[in-house]
Amino acid sequence: MSTEVALRDEITRLGWSMFERGLTFGSSGNISVRLDDGWLMTPTNVSLGRLDPARITRLDTAGRLLAGDPPTKERFLHIAMYNMRPNARAVVHLHSTHSVAVSCLADVDPEDVLPPITAYYVMRIGRLPLIPFHPPGDKTLAEAVRLQAGRHTAVLLANHGPVVSGTSLDAAASAAEELEETARLHLMLRGCHIRFLTPEQVAELRQRFPLN
Ligand SMILES: [Zn+2]
Secondary structure (H helix, E strand, O other): OOOHHHHHHHHHHHHHHHHHOOOOOOOOOEEEEEEOOEEEEOEOOOOHHHOOHHHOEEEOOOOOEEEOOOEOOOHHHHHHHHHHOOOOOEEEEOOOHHHHHHHOOOOOOOOOOOOOOOHHHHHHOOOOOEEOOOOOOOHHHHHHHHHHHOOOOEEEEOOOEEEEEEOOHHHHHHHHHHHHHHHHHHHHHOOOOOOOOOHHHHHHHHHHOOOO
């Protein structure tokens, strides 16, 4: 397992990479990693493109600040995900444009927002529930996430953005990127006659590549 110093560097590198590729803007989005005795989390009011590894927030298992800058206001989202997903080692939350656009559509299935367009979406995200709108940072939002997180590796916050967990930082980031690209495809294909994966194909993928 990576040391805390190495994880701080990984978070910084990932934040920069996501910022450079337009997956996050301003000071939006946050990244966290589970430690054996707490979490590392990106601080409040900082661009993911300009993180300082030494100032990344360190929280204990009760969510108290141990070191670094004050944590993101959205820390409750991350903690809700970790509390319900024992195998989750990292959580990525973005306001990435296409995912947010899909989170604003009125005609989606709130139990499973995006259809099975590609195999990798099914393998990395599975079913994606829509969490009804709550103000960012509000504890009612964390509770709504908690209710879905036990059954889903990722959730989509209405008119806000995705929260994606993974068994490593790489896995969470890859899944968040897969979700963003699938959201983009979904918007590109709206109004087209689409051949989705069949229920049988989806079931086989879920059996062969179970989500953690
Ligand atoms: Zn947010």
